[in-house]
Amino acid sequence: MARPRTARLSREIIGRAALEYVEAGHELQLVPLARRLGVSVSSLYHHVDGRDGVIRAMRQVLVTEYIAVAPEHTDWESRIRSEVELTWRMYADHPRALELMLTVVIDEPDVLRFYSALAAALGDAGLPEDEILTTIEVIDAFTFGAALDALSPEAILDPERSGELLGPLLRAHPSGAERNRRVFDRGLDFIIAGVRSRAAARG
Amino acid sequence: MARPRTARLSREIIGRAALEYVEAGHELQLVPLARRLGVSVSSLYHHVDGRDGVIRAMRQVLVTEYIAVAPEHTDWESRIRSEVELTWRMYADHPRALELMLTVVIDEPDVLRFYSALAAALGDAGLPEDEILTTIEVIDAFTFGAALDALSPEAILDPERSGELLGPLLRAHPSGAERNRRVFDRGLDFIIAGVRSRAAARG
DNA sequence: ACCTGAACACCGTTCAAGT
DNA sequence: ACCTGAACACCGTTCAAGT
Numbered sequence: 001m002a003r004p005r006t007a008r009l010s011r012e013i014i015g016r017a018a019l020e021y022v023e024a025g026h027e028l029q030l031v032p033l034a035r036r037l038g039v040s041v042s043s044l045y046h047h048v049d050g051r052d053g054v055i056r057a058m059r060q061v062l063v064t065e066y067i068a069v070a071p072e073h074t075d076w077e078s079r080i081r082s083e084v085e086l087t088w089r090m091y092a093d094h095p096r097a098l099e100l101m102l103t104v105v106i107d108e109p110d111v112l113r114f115y116s117a118l119a120a121a122l123g124d125a126g127l128p129e130d131e132i133l134t135t136i137e138v139i140d141a142f143t144f145g146a147a148l149d150a151l152s153p154e155a156i157l158d159p160e161r162s163g164e165l166l167g168p169l170l171r172a173h174p175s176g177a178e179r180n181r182r183v184f185d186r187g188l189d190f191i192i193a194g195v196r197s198r199a200a201a202r203g
Numbered sequence: 204m205a206r207p208r209t210a211r212l213s214r215e216i217i218g219r220a221a222l223e224y225v226e227a228g229h230e231l232q233l234v235p236l237a238r239r240l241g242v243s244v245s246s247l248y249h250h251v252d253g254r255d256g257v258i259r260a261m262r263q264v265l266v267t268e269y270i271a272v273a274p275e276h277t278d279w280e281s282r283i284r285s286e287v288e289l290t291w292r293m294y295a296d297h298p299r300a301l302e303l304m305l306t307v308v309i310d311e312p313d314v315l316r317f318y319s320a321l322a323a324a325l326g327d328a329g330l331p332e333d334e335i336l337t338t339i340e341v342i343d344a345f346t347f348g349a350a351l352d353a354l355s356p357e358a359i360l361d362p363e364r365s366g367e368l369l370g371p372l373l374r375a376h377p378s379g380a381e382r383n384r385r386v387f388d389r390g391l392d393f394i395i396a397g398v399r400s401r402a403a404a405r406g
Numbered sequence: 407a408c409c410t411g412a413a414c415a416c417c418g419t420t421c422a423a424g425t
Numbered sequence: 426a427c428c429t430g431a432a433c434a435c436c437g438t439t440c441a442a443g444t
Binding site: 129143144145161187 | 305309322334341344356365385390394
């Protein structure tokens with residue numbers, strides 16, 4: 001009974017299971033992951049290239065699930081917003097997976113698609129050509145950072161010991177997903193406004 | 204000869220050695236770290252609490268090295284810029300250490316100092332009170348993301364296979380530290396401009 | 407081709423024993 | 426108080442053996 005009639009495993013099955021497992025709060029370990037799949041550890045090696053391969057499989061699952069092509073006909077602002085929103089949500093919904101993905105190199109096709117869509121939109125916005133790439137990288141960096149914000153603990157500071165200025169503000173401040181969402185929205189607003197002003201200044 | 208006359212180890216010595224070791228490109232492992240310090244692995248446990256303790260010691264070294272109090276009398280913009288610049292440089296100079304620190308909880312006093320300084324500056328800028336915290340978190344997220352940008356490979360995309368729009372831009376684009384620096388500067392410009400416009404809109 | 411169990415090198419951590 | 430060496434549980438990876 002070493003080889004079942006229908007394959008128990010696949011890259012996708014492993015990636016999906018690992019995603020569930022990690023997002024449930026566990027560390028990514030192959031032994032319990034294999035047990036969860038009802039399979040021996042060494043079986044995993046027939047489908048993915050070790051632990052890093054599992055992480056890449058996780059990423060692949062996320063990308064196919066979240067990334068859709070944005071409609072070409074809408075205005076540049078909506079295109080940027082929807083594009084960045086998708087990427088952000090992909091990460092922010094799976095912050096623990098994101099943490100693992102910091103170490104593995106990202107597939108080039110993904111990056112190319114993301115960069116191309118943003119470059120086209122920024123070109124339409126009227127941004128000077130030599131500012132396009134840096135602006136994309138700013139967007140990239142912010143999206144990443146905003147998603148990682150979901151990893152920080154609920155209450156970062158104790159309102160009682162944060163002084164007269166910060167204390168009351170912290171008490172009125174949302175936490176968790178709500179805080180995370182506001183950070184993303186506000187930052188994206190800043191970026192969009194920045195692009196608009198840069199484009200106007202070109203004259 | 205189990206106990207030398209002058210202590211060979213301390214929290215700071217361990218943190219500093221770990222920082223060097225990690226930034227040289229190695230993974231953080233206690234065995235080689237101890238060997239480097241001419242000491243047995245179990246000796247480390249008398250000064251720091253395991254591997255996570257080593258990471259916290261690394262962070263402590265960085266904070267005492269980089270973080271200085273900004274002069275109170277200058278205008279809000281310079282205060283924000285210098286404050287954020289310090290934090291960013293602390294991370295960007297040690298991206299591999301930053302990656303490790305994602306997992307361990309940050310000491311509260313550090314965060315309080317950073318948040319307080321920014322909150323005061325944003326207040327002086329005239330930003331509405333209920334927008335201060337979210338704006339700080341935007342700055343925090345962006346600084347983090349911009350520093351992590353230093354971890355991505357030199358050439359993210361191959362100019363030859365990046366199409367007519369992106370190809371030429373990539374060829375003219377700087378890489379490494381220069382690219383990293385520009386991303387940070389541009390993003391911070393966006394944020395400062397955003398704060399200014401928000402403050403003006405308040406009326 | 408796919409799955410298994412055993413073996414391997416290695417890791418972080420603990421602890422009784424030394425000074 | 427500080428350092429050591431040995432022991433421990435556990436991890437990722439490899440591989441010959443099965444179907």
